[in-house]
Amino acid sequence: MVEVTLWGSLAAAAEGNSKIEIEAKNIRELFERLSERFPRLEPLMTRGIAVAIDGTIYRDTWSKELPTGAEIYLLPRLAGG
Amino acid sequence: MNFDPSHSKRSFSSVGTRPIRPDGVDKVTGRARYGADFNMPGQLVGRILRSPHAHAIIRKIDTSKAAQLPGVKAVLTAADLPDLTNGDAAMYDILDNCMARKKALYDGHAVAAVAAIDARTAKQALKLIEVEYELLPHVTDVDQAFAPDAPLINDTIFTTGVDPKPDRPSNVSMRSQFGHGDVDAGMARADFVVERTFKTEQTHQGYIEPHACVANVCSDGTADLWVCTQGHFVYRQHCAELLGMDASKLRVTSSEIGGGFGGKTHVWAEPVALALSRKAGRPVKLVMTRDEVFRASGPTSATSIDVKIGALKDGTIIAADATLRYSCGPYAGAWAEVGAMTAFACYKLENVRTVGYEVLVNRPKTAAYRAPSAPMAAFAVESAIDELAKKVGMDPVDFRIRNAAQEGTKASYGPVYGPIGIGPTLEAVKNHPHMKAPLGKNQGRGMACGFWFNFGGQTCTDLNIGIDGTVSLAVGTVDVGGSRASLSLVAAEELGIDYSQVRTVIADTSTLGYNDMTDGSRGTFSSSMATISAARNAIKILRERAAQMWDIPVEDVTWEKGHAVAKGETHGNLPKLSLKEIAAASGTTGGPIAGHSEIVADGAGVSFATHICDIEVDPETGATKVLRYTVVQDAGKAVHPTYVEGQYQGGAAQGIGWALNEEYIYGKDGRLQNAGFLDYRIPVCSDLPMIDTQILEIPNPNHPYGVRGVGETSIVPPLAAVANAVSNAVGVRMLHIPMSPPRILAALEA
Amino acid sequence: MMVGIAVSTNINGDNAEFLCHADETLLDVLRDRLGLMGAKEGCGTGDCGACSIILDDRLVCSCLVLGAEAEGRRIETVEGMAQGDQLHPLQQKFLEHAALQCGICTPGFLIAAKDLLAKNPDPTEEEIRFGLAGNLCRCTGYDKIVRAVQDAAGVMRGA
Ligand code: FES
Numbered sequence A: 001m002v003e004v005t006l007w008g009s010l011a012a013a014a015e016g017n018s019k020i021e022i023e024a025k026n027i028r029e030l031f032e033r034l035s036e037r038f039p040r041l042e043p044l045m046t047r048g049i050a051v052a053i054d055g056t057i058y059r060d061t062w063s064k065e066l067p068t069g070a071e072i073y074l075l076p077r078l079a080g081g
Numbered sequence B: 001m002n003f004d005p006s007h008s009k010r011s012f013s014s015v016g017t018r019p020i021r022p023d024g025v026d027k028v029t030g031r032a033r034y035g036a037d038f039n040m041p042g043q044l045v046g047r048i049l050r051s052p053h054a055h056a057i058i059r060k061i062d063t064s065k066a067a068q069l070p071g072v073k074a075v076l077t078a079a080d081l082p083d084l085t086n087g088d089a090a091m092y093d094i095l096d097n098c099m100a101r102k103k104a105l106y107d108g109h110a111v112a113a114v115a116a117i118d119a120r121t122a123k124q125a126l127k128l129i130e131v132e133y134e135l136l137p138h139v140t141d142v143d144q145a146f147a148p149d150a151p152l153i154n155d156t157i158f159t160t161g162v163d164p165k166p167d168r169p170s171n172v173s174m175r176s177q178f179g180h181g182d183v184d185a186g187m188a189r190a191d192f193v194v195e196r197t198f199k200t201e202q203t204h205q206g207y208i209e210p211h212a213c214v215a216n217v218c219s220d221g222t223a224d225l226w227v228c229t230q231g232h233f234v235y236r237q238h239c240a241e242l243l244g245m246d247a248s249k250l251r252v253t254s255s256e257i258g259g260g261f262g263g264k265t266h267v268w269a270e271p272v273a274l275a276l277s278r279k280a281g282r283p284v285k286l287v288m289t290r291d292e293v294f295r296a297s298g299p300t301s302a303t304s305i306d307v308k309i310g311a312l313k314d315g316t317i318i319a320a321d322a323t324l325r326y327s328c329g330p331y332a333g334a335w336a337e338v339g340a341m342t343a344f345a346c347y348k349l350e351n352v353r354t355v356g357y358e359v360l361v362n363r364p365k366t367a368a369y370r371a372p373s374a375p376m377a378a379f380a381v382e383s384a385i386d387e388l389a390k391k392v393g394m395d396p397v398d399f400r401i402r403n404a405a406q407e408g409t410k411a412s413y414g415p416v417y418g419p420i421g422i423g424p425t426l427e428a429v430k431n432h433p434h435m436k437a438p439l440g441k442n443q444g445r446g447m448a449c450g451f452w453f454n455f456g457g458q459t460c461t462d463l464n465i466g467i468d469g470t471v472s473l474a475v476g477t478v479d480v481g482g483s484r485a486s487l488s489l490v491a492a493e494e495l496g497i498d499y500s501q502v503r504t505v506i507a508d509t510s511t512l513g514y515n516d517m518t519d520g521s522r523g524t525f526s527s528s529m530a531t532i533s534a535a536r537n538a539i540k541i542l543r544e545r546a547a548q549m550w551d552i553p554v555e556d557v558t559w560e561k562g563h564a565v566a567k568g569e570t571h572g573n574l575p576k577l578s579l580k581e582i583a584a585a586s587g588t589t590g591g592p593i594a595g596h597s598e599i600v601a602d603g604a605g606v607s608f609a610t611h612i613c614d615i616e617v618d619p620e621t622g623a624t625k626v627l628r629y630t631v632v633q634d635a636g637k638a639v640h641p642t643y644v645e646g647q648y649q650g651g652a653a654q655g656i657g658w659a660l661n662e663e664y665i666y667g668k669d670g671r672l673q674n675a676g677f678l679d680y681r682i683p684v685c686s687d688l689p690m691i692d693t694q695i696l697e698i699p700n701p702n703h704p705y706g707v708r709g710v711g712e713t714s715i716v717p718p719l720a721a722v723a724n725a726v727s728n729a730v731g732v733r734m735l736h737i738p739m740s741p742p743r744i745l746a747a748l749e750a
Numbered sequence C: 001m002m003v004g005i006a007v008s009t010n011i012n013g014d015n016a017e018f019l020c021h022a023d024e025t026l027l028d029v030l031r032d033r034l035g036l037m038g039a040k041e042g043c044g045t046g047d048c049g050a051c052s053i054i055l056d057d058r059l060v061c062s063c064l065v066l067g068a069e070a071e072g073r074r075i076e077t078v079e080g081m082a083q084g085d086q087l088h089p090l091q092q093k094f095l096e097h098a099a100l101q102c103g104i105c106t107p108g109f110l111i112a113a114k115d116l117l118a119k120n121p122d123p124t125e126e127e128i129r130f131g132l133a134g135n136l137c138r139c140t141g142y143d144k145i146v147r148a149v150q151d152a153a154g155v156m157r158g159a
């Protein structure tokens, strides 16, 4: 079980929940569970979401494990110059 | 991926040195080939017709006269680019931006294109295309577009990020929010509060090389595209999708690139060039004019930002609040969101809230410019912080040091920081001789901090060892500022050979796996990681080959300083084998030796900088002169320090231009009035002083050498550093950027 | 159909002849007809200096000169700066100081700096800055360019 924090716009799509407890061992599972529970998150996930695990931002490593007790944030995926 | 990217303490022999870049001689002798320096036999010249109107329905386009002009080989409208985007809204916007479908959405929006035997004929043909427009009310200002009664740009846009969903469309495509704590309660406790509204104008990356490409589509469905881009793999993907081609049939070669800074991360004219070539059955060269670059590529957002910050008597910031409105051009964007994430990222804050609004306007589609969106937010926040320090009665550097984020701080955008460099950059600034340089009359000093995320992303490299033992490294991230030199250094370092033994080239899309773009400061960060991984894979093979040559178990072979070394008592007396010797024998030990690597380079370290600026203002004319400028930034590890300095200096110069001069000026008619370097004035040599740099190295724990990205952060602090300097020089808080002479005079008179 | 104008000129010490239209710029002639692509088009309006060349000892923007005007004159471009494999001191110093990032402005700067040093072999920093103010560079912030020119000037004075 990990606790995931969603940023503002994402929380709005997750029925106003900004913190969610979820059973997931890696980023892939996390995304699957989240879109099962909150279908409105799906389009936002397609646009791209980054996951911060204990302060380090992961954009594409979906196999990245979520250690228990880790601080997990979902953040928008950014553009760069 | 069995590659461990974590940072390990080590000493370096190549990394950190400053050799001459491998592409240097070609570039100083005029031989390097940029976008417009390539030609194909039988090539046609492509040109694009652009809307002179800011907002208009396209009633009808009559191309018949143009098509009949002798020498015209293809005429193209949106009808030739059917919508294949399959409900992908972002791709549809790209398609519509490449060639307007129903409406022209800004001055400069492409509406038709031709390919002809020469430029003269192509120009003439454009004049023969008749477009019937029905003009619509337009809006180009971000605050006006935000207002509820503004002309509506896209009636399918309903603000997302708000609950419940709005019942009518608006120009606000998204609301986003970040933060934690209780801002209102915190603000109520504050002893001092600063509340201000700031504005920044739209700027352009201003790369000196206009967009250019040569497209060649064959009747068998294969195609080639030569193009200046920051990401040829991404261009391939987008072009193939928009044109309904298999990506593998389209080979994209990235030319030398004459600057990008984010502006060459999007396709603009390339799909049009390919479509023209397909229609004409001949290669088509399409080069934008400077006027087109300004009117129809991707400038920054214009912004309007409210900031409110409260502090206690002891100098602790107790609450911070910001509302940010960013223009995103006529399509939905996510620019204010980034501004909202970065605005307060430098500080340790208990109570913080940022709200971003994406605002549609009738201007070109916004694109990234270095650390996109962060400079404007930093301008607003760092200006308010300076004012607040004054109110509290603290020195601006000390006030920032007191409130600076550190390892363990919960960032204003959410997560908790690992080891970061904001504190050290501030300490370095505090002790920098620049801070003690004397100031004269009408002169002021300002400083400011900045933050950027940096990315990693998908990356792939091939490291091939020739039979003479020299190394070719093929990478897929476009070299925008010397990364071939840096990556050669990394390969040399890891293999234990000399820099001169490595040649790095940028591979085309058919010879290497997919790579993300060179953006987000990722070029050297991610490709160096992939290069280290590829080199380690090659070393594994080198050890195996040495073991074969010695006929001993591979476990007994180590790799040290470019040599295989046998260890263990039984074969300790074997003379070591050099990479050259192993390579020479490779034909009989199992064939070619190479190391490949395909990785997702995640874990880019966040980056911080602090800048100092001294400026003199002429109170009579409002003219400014930058006297001294210093950049202090954390690089993690500087692979090639000279090019790191170059990134710092270049970003600072761009930021100074943004702060003092550069802006898009639109007339009441919605037309851009200064689409050229004469009236959109970027800094020239005589506008600037030497730009002093100090590189800090706080290793990124997620990179083997500790590298962080360095390319973007340097543009974040200058707007605020310059504004603080001007404000200190004239004694009036500057709220509107650029601080052109008329604006400074107006502020003095107000 | 437009009639071509026959022009004979000297480029980097070699005689050259070409046909061009009356309204064709020298920059287009160099790039499209003569294959000399060192001069770049950054603006086409005389504002960026990327197309700088030396025409009879005068620094000009080749985008503002007509091809026909080259008749009987001497043109120097970046391609003529090195002697064989021996780089010009300015070229060498630009490399050593990393005075180029993307390098698109470099040919123009080299030519402008060559012209500057021919007229003023020992310029101050300010003279260099004003002397090169007609050339835009968006990558470097000019710091390393100025240093490279200072250094090259020293070498050339010593030579
Ligand atoms: S192209 Fe001639 S000055 Fe810019």
Ligand code: FES
Binding pocket: B208, B258, B259, C099, C100, C101, C102, C103, C104, C105, C106, C136, C137, C138, C139, C140
């Ligand atoms: S090096 Fe890129 S414009 Fe000067």
